[in-house]
Amino acid sequence: MDSPDWLEKLQLQVQFEVTAHQGWSEGGPETVKQEAVKRLEEKGWKAVRGALASTIRAWFLRAYFAHRSQESRALALQYYNNVLDVLDWGARTWQDVPTSERGSIFQRTFIRAIRRLKMDAYLGALKDSEDDSEYTVEELIDMANQMVDETTKNAPTDSKADGPLDKGAWYSFFVYPIADAHATLGAVFMQQGLSAKRANDTAEAENMLAAAAKFYKKAAEMYPPDDENFPFYLKIAFEAEYHLGRPLADTLALCKRIRDSLPGVRKIWEFSPSDKLTKHIEDLNRFEERAYTGLLDRKYTMATPSSEVSFN
Numbered sequence: 001m002d003s004p005d006w007l008e009k010l011q012l013q014v015q016f017e018v019t020a021h022q023g024w025s026e027g028g029p030e031t032v033k034q035e036a037v038k039r040l041e042e043k044g045w046k047a048v049r050g051a052l053a054s055t056i057r058a059w060f061l062r063a064y065f066a067h068r069s070q071e072s073r074a075l076a077l078q079y080y081n082n083v084l085d086v087l088d089w090g091a092r093t094w095q096d097v098p099t100s101e102r103g104s105i106f107q108r109t110f111i112r113a114i115r116r117l118k119m120d121a122y123l124g125a126l127k128d129s130e131d132d133s134e135y136t137v138e139e140l141i142d143m144a145n146q147m148v149d150e151t152t153k154n155a156p157t158d159s160k161a162d163g164p165l166d167k168g169a170w171y172s173f174f175v176y177p178i179a180d181a182h183a184t185l186g187a188v189f190m191q192q193g194l195s196a197k198r199a200n201d202t203a204e205a206e207n208m209l210a211a212a213a214k215f216y217k218k219a220a221e222m223y224p225p226d227d228e229n230f231p232f233y234l235k236i237a238f239e240a241e242y243h244l245g246r247p248l249a250d251t252l253a254l255c256k257r258i259r260d261s262l263p264g265v266r267k268i269w270e271f272s273p274s275d276k277l278t279k280h281i282e283d284l285n286r287f288e289e290r291a292y293t294g295l296l297d298r299k300y301t302m303a304t305p306s307s308e309v310s311f312n
C-alpha cells in the first residue's frame with residue numbers, strides 16, 4: 001500500500017481473479033443468479049464457487065472504495081445492495097450445502113459484515129440528503145434493529161456451523177455489529193432531537209435526545225474500556241445530555257468516566273490515524289473548566305442545567 005499505484009494494481013488483480021474464475025464482469029444480481037444455477041447444473045460447485053466469490057469480492061471492493069472515499073454513497077449502496085441480493089439468495093437457496101462446497105461468502109458472519117458497512121454508508125447518505133431524498137430515517141432504523149436482532153439470534157455456540165471463534169472474531173462479528181447499530185440509532189435520535197429543539201418542540205426534543213444518550217451509552221459499553229470508541233461514544237452521549245439540559249451532577253460524572261478511561265485508551269490509540277478523540281477531549285476540557293470555575297464562584301450549582309455552560 002506504500003506504492004503510489006497500489007490501487008491500480010489492486011484493480012488489475014481483481015480483474016484477473018474474476019477472469020481466471022470465469023466470474024461475472026458484466027450484469028447484475030439477476031444475471032449472476034440465473035447463470036450460477038445453470039453453471040452449477042452443468043459443471044458443479046468447483047466451477048461456481050470461485051466465480052461467485054470473485055464476483056462478490058469485486059463488487060464489494062467497488063462499494064467499499066466508493067463508500068470510504070465518499071466518491072459516491074449512492075454508488076456504494078448500489079453495489080452493497082447487489083452483493084447482499086446475491087448473498088441472501090444464495091444463503092437461502094443453498095442453505096443445506098456445506099461451506100466447503102458453496103464457499104465462505106454465504107456464511108452469516110460474511111453477510112453481516114456487508115450489512116454493517118451498508119448501514120454506515122446509508123447513515124452517511126441520509127445525513128447528506130435533502131428532504132425529498134430516497135433515503136429515509138425509517139429504513140435506517142429498520143436496518144439497525146435488524147442488525148441487533150439477527151446478530152443476537154445467531155450468537156455462536158459449539159453447534160454452530162461457522163466454526164470456533166477467537167476473541168477478535170467474536171468482537172468483530174458478534175459484538176461490534178450490535179454496537180454500530182446502537183450508535184446508528186443514537187445518531188438518528190440525536191439529529192431528530194436537535195431538529196426538534198431548533199423548532200421549539202420541547203417534548204419531542206427531550207424524548208429524542210434522551211434516546212440518543214441511551215443508545216450512545218449502550219454502544220460505548222459494548223467496547224472494551226481501552227478502545228477509542230468507548231470514550232468517543234460516551235462523549236457523543238454527553239453532547240446529547242448537554243443539549244437535553246441534564247444537571248451538572250450528571251454530565252460532570254460522565255466527563256469523569258470519559259477522562260478515567262483515557263490513560264488506557266492512549267496506550268493503544270494515541271497515534272491512531274483516525275484521531276477520533278483530540279477535538280472531543282478539547283471540548284470536555286473547556287466544559288469542565290468553565291463548569292468547575294462556575295461552581296467555585298457559586299455561579300452554578302450541581303443542579304444547574306449543563307446547557308447553561310458553553311464549551312464552544
